[in-house]
Amino acid sequence: MKIKLITDSASDLPLSYIQENSIDFACLEVNIQGEFLQDDFGQTIPYEKFYAHLRQGEQTSTSQVNIHTFEELFERYIQEGYTIIYIGLAGILSGTVNSATVARINLLEKYPDADISVIDSKSASLGEGLLVAKACEMIQQGYSKNDIVSWVETNRTKVIHAITVDDLNFLKRGGRISAATAVIGGMLGIKPSIKFDNEGAVLPGAKLKGNKNALKYLVNQVLEKGVDLASQTIYICHADCLANAELVKQMILEQTSVGDIVINPIGAVIGTHGGPGAIGVMFLGTER
Numbered sequence: 595m596k597i598k599l600i601t602d603s604a605s606d607l608p609l610s611y612i613q614e615n616s617i618d619f620a621c622l623e624v625n626i627q628g629e630f631l632q633d634d635f636g637q638t639i640p641y642e643k644f645y646a647h648l649r650q651g652e653q654t655s656t657s658q659v660n661i662h663t664f665e666e667l668f669e670r671y672i673q674e675g676y677t678i679i680y681i682g683l684a685g686i687l688s689g690t691v692n693s694a695t696v697a698r699i700n701l702l703e704k705y706p707d708a709d710i711s712v713i714d715s716k717s718a719s720l721g722e723g724l725l726v727a728k729a730c731e732m733i734q735q736g737y738s739k740n741d742i743v744s745w746v747e748t749n750r751t752k753v754i755h756a757i758t759v760d761d762l763n764f765l766k767r768g769g770r771i772s773a774a775t776a777v778i779g780g781m782l783g784i785k786p787s788i789k790f791d792n793e794g795a796v797l798p799g800a801k802l803k804g805n806k807n808a809l810k811y812l813v814n815q816v817l818e819k820g821v822d823l824a825s826q827t828i829y830i831c832h833a834d835c836l837a838n839a840e841l842v843k844q845m846i847l848e849q850t851s852v853g854d855i856v857i858n859p860i861g862a863v864i865g866t867h868g869g870p871g872a873i874g875v876m877f878l879g880t881e882r
Contacts, residue, residue, distance in 0.1 A: 684794025760871030
């Protein structure tokens, strides 16, 4: 059985990993100065250039993947005889998974024997990416499609998202948190943290004083909530603050053994809502 793994650009995995493992993807888009550009793992708009726009006050917005795009993407692999697993950005954050679901329904009318699984990751950025990478690993190890889908659906709410941001106003503008929450964070002069609930909705977390305490908080979340750290990969995503990401990695390795640590920038779509300076650690725990 040939399995084709597909994700979307909000998974924020390294482009080299996507390419080396033949993972296909659908691109969400970001609107910059009235022009919609593909969020394609830093190819169309490099990460540094995107965050420079945000720091200069540019008001960016994002757009989900449409149904037609998924129909074209899925149909190509159906015709090549693949069974398809698509793992997408949390449905509560974007209509992208819904577009994929409608595309699946439409294609099954044309190809009744097609095998397409659409999975809502209930996650974002490298939290989604973690699930994609695990599915990829299971494909390479020869697991069945049903076993892979079952693992992802069972474990998606065990993906912990520990995130700190510099400015809550980016989340407020995108409708991810309330105006009151954003104002309180700004008034206290703190480094706010956020977390995800089991549907992937953004919730306010601990309020942290200063960058040093914020980074310690991220590390402590791994130590307190992570399971079987010695054999799992920890994912660190950052919004143009690589030095902080490297410091978090160093702090984790000083205190525990882990299977591996992957660091990658946050792409334009997720970065639009998190803003420059955001940093997140994603890993498997017992529950969110």
